[in-house]
Amino acid sequence: MSLSTQGVNHAPYTMAVSAGLDGLRQIKKLERKDLLGMHDLSSEEVELILDVADCMKGAMSNANVLSECLRGKSLATAFYEPSTRTRTSFERAGKALGMSVTNLQIDVSSVAKGESLKDTALTLQSVGYDAIVIRHWASGAPHFIAKYVSASVINAGDGMHEHPTQALLDLYTMRKVKGRLHGLKIAIIGDILHSRVARSIIFALSKFNSELVVCGPPTMLPRAFSEFGVKVAKRIEEAIEGADIIYMLRIQLERQRVGLFPSIGEYAKLYGMTLERVRLASEDAIVMHPGPMNRGVEIASDLADSEKARILDQVTNGVAVRMAVLWLLLGSQ
Numbered sequence: 001m002s003l004s005t006q007g008v009n010h011a012p013y014t015m016a017v018s019a020g021l022d023g024l025r026q027i028k029k030l031e032r033k034d035l036l037g038m039h040d041l042s043s044e045e046v047e048l049i050l051d052v053a054d055c056m057k058g059a060m061s062n063a064n065v066l067s068e069c070l071r072g073k074s075l076a077t078a079f080y081e082p083s084t085r086t087r088t089s090f091e092r093a094g095k096a097l098g099m100s101v102t103n104l105q106i107d108v109s110s111v112a113k114g115e116s117l118k119d120t121a122l123t124l125q126s127v128g129y130d131a132i133v134i135r136h137w138a139s140g141a142p143h144f145i146a147k148y149v150s151a152s153v154i155n156a157g158d159g160m161h162e163h164p165t166q167a168l169l170d171l172y173t174m175r176k177v178k179g180r181l182h183g184l185k186i187a188i189i190g191d192i193l194h195s196r197v198a199r200s201i202i203f204a205l206s207k208f209n210s211e212l213v214v215c216g217p218p219t220m221l222p223r224a225f226s227e228f229g230v231k232v233a234k235r236i237e238e239a240i241e242g243a244d245i246i247y248m249l250r251i252q253l254e255r256q257r258v259g260l261f262p263s264i265g266e267y268a269k270l271y272g273m274t275l276e277r278v279r280l281a282s283e284d285a286i287v288m289h290p291g292p293m294n295r296g297v298e299i300a301s302d303l304a305d306s307e308k309a310r311i312l313d314q315v316t317n318g319v320a321v322r323m324a325v326l327w328l329l330l331g332s333q
Contacts, residue, residue, distance in 0.1 A: 193221065
């Protein structure tokens with residue numbers, strides 16, 4: 001199946017929904033057990049996920065079809081770091097597809113008694129879960145457990161490494177609004193160094209001939225992204241000039257060992273996004289943020305609540321994207 005972000009023919013997906021479960025089963029699946037990052041996904045795989053997410057979003061009113069998709073399958077979520085949007089949307093996605101969903105409470109599980117990550121994963125495997133969604137403070141944790149379990153492992157954020165489903169829902173939102181991914185200018189502003197979201201978005205958009213510009217305090221700007229064609233802007237005005245999409249990131253104080261900027265006030269003054277600054281971008285530019293937001297720091301409150309912001313759309317789209325991921329990894333051929 002040839003897929004393109006420009007002029008996508010959604011007819012096969014619409015027909016699949018109307019044809020019921022048998023129709024959905026005709027959609028080709030991802031030829032991989034796990035979803036661990038955007039770096040190793042091909043552009044065709046990314047497009048497939050986005051197209052099936054469109055199918056899932058359109059089918060949400062047809063709960064009877066969706067609830068049969070993965071009936072009998074089970075999902076365990078293990079979040080070693082706090083989460084609201086990712087955890088709840090995976091739970092919502094799994095239940096919408098008919099899965100049984102268990103949220104592992106890390107602080108009252110055997111992890112609190114010293115159980116290793118490997119043994120926790122093997123325990124979940126032995127109980128019989130078909131998929132494990134994991135967020136962990138250690139980069140590479142999902143890749144580690146994926147080697148030991150036959151269940152599909154989905155990375156919900158690992159340290160400062162990646163957050164693939166966040167990037168996928170972001171790309172889905174961009175494509176919904178702009179109609180394409182190719183040829184866009186995307187400015188990513190803020191704490192690039194500590195952001196796994198930024199890494200996944202950069203890895204993903206580098207596959208679509210988009211112009212990527214990053215800007216933030218020099219102490220938060222890794223140079224390693226130059227190999228992906230990412231430009232580094234010294235001033236926020238330079239970064240957002242003519243941008244189609246402005247993607248704001250919060251300061252991740254929890255990952256900083258030393259102070260990397262003088263003060264919150266100075267950061268907001270130099271790198272905060274306001275309605276006035278947005279006027280430097282293209283006329284129809286949109287503003288995105290992965291959450292949680294720090295209003296008045298990286299984004300002004302009136303901007304966050306304006307029609308320019310698509311932050312709540314990102315949250316809504318996350319459910320459909322995660323439904324698509326679960327189906328493409330676990331659905332029957």
